[in-house]
Amino acid sequence: xxxxxxxxxxPEALKTYIWLQCFDxxxxxxxxxxxxFCPMICREIVKNGTGSSKNHAIALxxxxxxxxxxxxxxxxxxxxxxxxxxxxxKSFDEKFVRIETERLCELxxxxxxxxxxxxxxxxxxxxxxxxxxxxxxxxxxxxxLPDDLTEEEKLEPLKNINDDPRIRLxxxxxxxxxxxxxxxxxxxxxxxxxxxxxxxxxxxxxELLCFINGDGGGRATKSKKKNKRxxxxxxxxxxxxxxxxxxxxxxxxxxxxxxxxxxxxxPCQNPDMQDDAxxxxxxxxxxxxxxxxxxxxxxxxxxxxxxxxxxVWNESHIGGNGSVQRFPGFNHR
Amino acid sequence: xxxGGSQKKRHKSVANADIISNLPDVIKDKILCCLPIxxxxxxxxxxxxxxxxxxxxxxxxxxxxxxxxxxxxxxxDSVRFASFVHTSLSLHNGPILKFEMNARRVHTFSxxxxxxxxxxxxxxxxxxxxQIKTRIWRNYKIPSSxxxxxxxxxxxxxxxxxxxxxxxxxxxxxxxxHFVEFCATENNIGELVASCPNLEELILSRxxxxxxxxxxxxxxxxxxxxxxxxxxxxxxxxxxSAVINxxxxxxxxxxxxxxxxxxxxxxxxxxxxxxxxxxxxxxxxAHGIVPGKLPRLLNQLTExxxxxxxxxxxxxxxxxxxxxxxxNLRRMELQLMHRGYSAPTSNFWxxxxxxxxxxxxxxxxxxxxxxxxxxxxGFLELLxxxxxxxxxxxxxxxxxxxxxxxxxxxxxxxxxxxxxxILL
Numbered sequence: 119x120x121x122x123x124x125x126x127x128x129p130e131a132l133k134t135y136i137w138l139q140c141f142d143x144x145x146x147x148x149x150x151x152x153x154x155f156c157p158m159i160c161r162e163i164v165k166n167g168t169g170s171s172k173n174h175a176i177a178l179x180x181x182x183x184x185x186x187x188x189x190x191x192x193x194x195x196x197x198x199x200x201x202x203x204x205x206x207x208k209s210f211d212e213k214f215v216r217i218e219t220e221r222l223c224e225l226x227x228x229x230x231x232x233x234x235x236x237x238x239x240x241x242x243x244x245x246x247x248x249x250x251x252x253x254x255x256x257x258x259x260x261x262x263l264p265d266d267l268t269e270e271e272k273l274e275p276l277k278n279i280n281d282d283p284r285i286r287l288x289x290x291x292x293x294x295x296x297x298x299x300x301x302x303x304x305x306x307x308x309x310x311x312x313x314x315x316x317x318x319x320x321x322x323x324x325e326l327l328c329f330i331n332g333d334g335g336g337r338a339t340k341s342k343k344k345n346k347r348x349x350x351x352x353x354x355x356x357x358x359x360x361x362x363x364x365x366x367x368x369x370x371x372x373x374x375x376x377x378x379x380x381x382x383x384x385p386c387q388n389p390d391m392q393d394d395a396x397x398x399x400x401x402x403x404x405x406x407x408x409x410x411x412x413x414x415x416x417x418x419x420x421x422x423x424x425x426x427x428x429x430v431w432n433e434s435h436i437g438g439n440g441s442v443q444r445f446p447g448f449n450h451r
Numbered sequence: 452x453x454x455g456g457s458q459k460k461r462h463k464s465v466a467n468a469d470i471i472s473n474l475p476d477v478i479k480d481k482i483l484c485c486l487p488i489x490x491x492x493x494x495x496x497x498x499x500x501x502x503x504x505x506x507x508x509x510x511x512x513x514x515x516x517x518x519x520x521x522x523x524x525x526x527x528d529s530v531r532f533a534s535f536v537h538t539s540l541s542l543h544n545g546p547i548l549k550f551e552m553n554a555r556r557v558h559t560f561s562x563x564x565x566x567x568x569x570x571x572x573x574x575x576x577x578x579x580x581x582q583i584k585t586r587i588w589r590n591y592k593i594p595s596s597x598x599x600x601x602x603x604x605x606x607x608x609x610x611x612x613x614x615x616x617x618x619x620x621x622x623x624x625x626x627x628x629h630f631v632e633f634c635a636t637e638n639n640i641g642e643l644v645a646s647c648p649n650l651e652e653l654i655l656s657r658x659x660x661x662x663x664x665x666x667x668x669x670x671x672x673x674x675x676x677x678x679x680x681x682x683x684x685x686x687x688x689x690x691x692s693a694v695i696n697x698x699x700x701x702x703x704x705x706x707x708x709x710x711x712x713x714x715x716x717x718x719x720x721x722x723x724x725x726x727x728x729x730x731x732x733x734x735x736x737a738h739g740i741v742p743g744k745l746p747r748l749l750n751q752l753t754e755x756x757x758x759x760x761x762x763x764x765x766x767x768x769x770x771x772x773x774x775x776x777x778x779n780l781r782r783m784e785l786q787l788m789h790r791g792y793s794a795p796t797s798n799f800w801x802x803x804x805x806x807x808x809x810x811x812x813x814x815x816x817x818x819x820x821x822x823x824x825x826x827x828x829g830f831l832e833l834l835x836x837x838x839x840x841x842x843x844x845x846x847x848x849x850x851x852x853x854x855x856x857x858x859x860x861x862x863x864x865x866x867x868x869x870x871x872x873i874l875l
Contacts, residue, residue: 223470230478243480245471246485254496261471261499 136163137175140184145175148191155194157233179231185221188226189214193237215244219260222248472500476507485509487517492539498764506542510549513539529556540572547573549580556587559679570594579624582607588632588659598622607631615639621646633682635660644668677730684714691751693720696729711735715774718746725754729786733759737769752777758786763825767799774809783810784817787827800829810838821848823856832863841867847875 136153139145153169154160162176163169169176178187196202196210215222222241229237249257258265458500471479483491491508494501499646518532519525532554532631549572565662573581574596581603585591590610604624609631625647630640633655641664651672658678665684666674674687677696684825687693697711713728728736755777761765773781803809816834821827832871846860857874 220470223474226478227474230475238478239481243485244483246482248495249482250486250490254493257494257497262469263501264469264473265500267496267502 119407134170136169138169138187139175139177141178141180141184142184144184145172146184146187148173149195150196151198152191155234156190157235159232181224181231182228183224186225189217189221189225190229190232190234190237194234197236198324215241219245219248250440268425334375469498469500472498476504479504480507480509483508488513488539489517496808503544507545508543509546510551511539511543511547512549512551512648513553515554525555529554537565537568540569543572543576545576547576547578549582550578551580551582551584553584556585556590564590567594567596570596570600574600577602579603580605583609583611584631585610589634605629608633613639613643615642615646619646623646623648625649629656630654630658631656633658635664637662638664641665641667644671647782683711688717688719689722690720691722691724692726693723694727694729694756695732697725697732698730699737713737713769717749718778720748720749722751723749724751725756726752727756727758729758731758733757733769734763734766734788734790737765748776748778750779753779754782754784755780756784756786758788760787760788760790761800761830762824763790764799767826767830770810771803779812780810781812781814783813783815785819787818787820787822789822789824798825798829800826800833803833808837808839810834811836812840812843814840814842816841816844817847819844819847821846821852823848823852823860828856828859831860835863835865835870837866838870839866841865841870843871843873845873845875 136150136151136159137145137147138153138159150163154163158179159169159176168174182190193214197207215224222244226238226241226245245440248260252260257263292338475480483494487493488511492505494505495503513532513536515528515532518535518775519528520531535553550569552569571594578600579591579602581597581600582605585736588610589612593608593610593611593613595616596620597613601620601622602624603622604766605627606625607627607629610633611630612634626649628644628650629652633640635658640655644653644666645668647668649670650668651670653666653668653671653673654675656675656677658676658680660678660680663682663684664680665686667686669689671687671690671691674685675694676683677694677698679698683695683697695711703759711732713733716736755773757773759768759770761767761770813834816838818827818831821831831844835844848857852860852874860874861872
């Protein structure tokens with residue numbers, strides 16, 4: 119027994135070990151050639167002479183936790199051996215990154231702080247593969263990202279790059295909400311006696327005209343139909359889109375048309391882009407291929423959202439010339 | 452899902468910490484650069500922290516095929532693609548180190564329009580690597596802002612034409628130039644190369660040139676030229692790897708010394724390690740090689756690939772000269788041609804003095820299109836007798852040889868005991 123122990127001890131005694139200390143205080147020892155594979159550790163050993171004993175363990179950066187460290191050392195142990203074929207290395211790498219996403223993120227961070235570039239590249243590519251092909255909701259779910267973009271920001275037309283039906287749905291939803299907002303905004307202004315009496319008249323005129331044209335109030339179903347029609351107008355569009363500056367002489371149809379085009383396009387777009395009417399920065403796809411159940415849900419959500427937004431609007435500053443076509447809140451670029 | 456779930460999500464997300472957004476910017480950039488461009492930009496919807504992360508991506512790669520809707524409306528696709536690229540570039544904020552564009556056609560965009568805007572944006576963002584690939588010749592003219600990209604290190608341009616601006620100060624950092632399907636009517640390539648003092652690699656694929664091209668570069672290490680060109684003048688003394696492939700229209704007989712002054716070229720080489728002369732390059736060049744006139748030995752030359760007609764006296768002579776100045780040649784590959792129109796010589800190789808020991812370091816030989824003609828057999832015999840360390844000789848005859856000839860080949864005397872003749 120003692121002989122075999124001796125036999126085991128002897129070859130190990132010939133190897134030099136390096137001591138590493140994680141931020142949490144735990145100390146680990148590892149074979150020198152494995153540790154030297156990491157540029158940061160290598161530098162510590164060569165320049166500062168640390169790591170040769172337990173008392174002078176190399177202090178690893180904060181982002182390296184013990185789990186990541188052991189994974190990194192496994193990686194180094196495999197790759198520092200020179201005789202391996204490319205195929206072997208590749209297959210090891212593929213298996214290596216098949217770990218929980220959270221571990222993978224920690225590993226990436228740790229590898230970066232140890233400056234182990236090949237491992238950083240490997241893990242980054244693996245994370246990219248995880249993200250690829252997934253919807254934003256799925257990605258948020260995987261990485262625990264907060265859904266914290268304000269509704270305002272989301273109201274900018276999404277870039278429907280992939281023609282994702284969900285995004286189309288969202289765009290429709292937001293367009294409706296915007297319309298809601300606009301209506302409430304107008305009603306709000308009508309009540310506001312002090313401000314711009316002259317324009318108030320115009321507004322009420324326009325509003326009436328629009329109403330006559332079938333521009334309903336908060337009725338979701340009706341407004342959906344209107345939306346559809348209006349969006350049809352919006353499709354023809356770039357010409358109708360020039361800023362509607364004088365509301366007075368405008369024929370009754372025009373304000374509504376322009377109105378709707380503004381609804382479906384954000385002011386932040388410059389005239390340049392409007393040549394490229396349909397793609398990719400607005401959703402011109404109209405077909406309401408929704409079944410009734412979904413429509414109901416949509417309506418409910420629209421109401422819900424409008425209610426929430428209403429409180430926001432009541433607080434925010436309402437200024438400007440108050441013309442129907444302008445949304446002061448949205449005028450930021 | 453969206454319906455009412457957003458509120459639930461908000462509560463849930465507070466409980467579990469975000470695991471990815473706190474990674475260093477460099478890593479987030481790496482991750483985004485690994486994604487297709489559409490998905491990378493879509494990350495702006497994920498959360499507050501990711502809203503503008505995409506806008507600092509350092510590598511942008513746009514492929515028109517990814518944007519095709521497949522409904523046959525190609526022009527519509529092009530327009531959408533162009534607008535997408537433009538908007539992405541406009542909203543992008545930060546250095547762009549690599550830009551790659553892969554489009555069917557670039558010229559359909561309004562002249563002075565899209566590509567000029569893109570190039571302007573790139574030139575202001577420290578671009579280092581530009582690759583533009585299209586599928587049509589003479590598709591677009593490189594905008595002048597390209598020449599203001601002072602940090603440029605790598606450029607691969609397909610299907611373009613260009614003109615150097617008058618006060619061009621050069622690309623000091625450029626190390627690789629790659630032109631594909633380039634049509635030259637003047638020596639603008641030569642001028643461009645001359646203004647890139649640190650150029651190491653020059654690749655001209657499918658070149659079509661009506662002008663005399665002069666390439667003069669002292670730091671050039673890798674040179675590849677293929678296509679149809681009128682006259683090529685190379686002054687690149689430190690090239691270590693050169694591949695020249697001269698194509699000609701069928702029926703054209705190259706005149707003496709017209710296309711390529713090989714003896715001058717070879718005479719100027721100091722560090723060449725491997726050289727390939729394909730197509731009609733060797734044939735044209737052979738006109739200029741005079742035995743005994745080549746100035747120095749090419750001691751580093753280890754690999755030679757030639758497309759030649761061993762039966763043609765001029766070419767045989769030139770080949771012989773070449774072998775004489777390449778004592779360290781280890782690998783030789785010959786594509787055997789039969790041009791047929793020049794006076795054949797049957798005894799040239801037999802008359803070569805065997806004491807010369809031409810192939811003392813030759814290790815591998817490959818001969819394609821072997822027909823067993825007098826000249827070829829003579830050459831093979833000489834080679835086998837003269838190559839003391841030969842390990843393998845692969846002879847591909849495309850089944851043209853009959854059994855008798857094959858047997859004769861196998862019976863040839865070999866200087867090297869380990870020599871293995873493989874007949875395919």
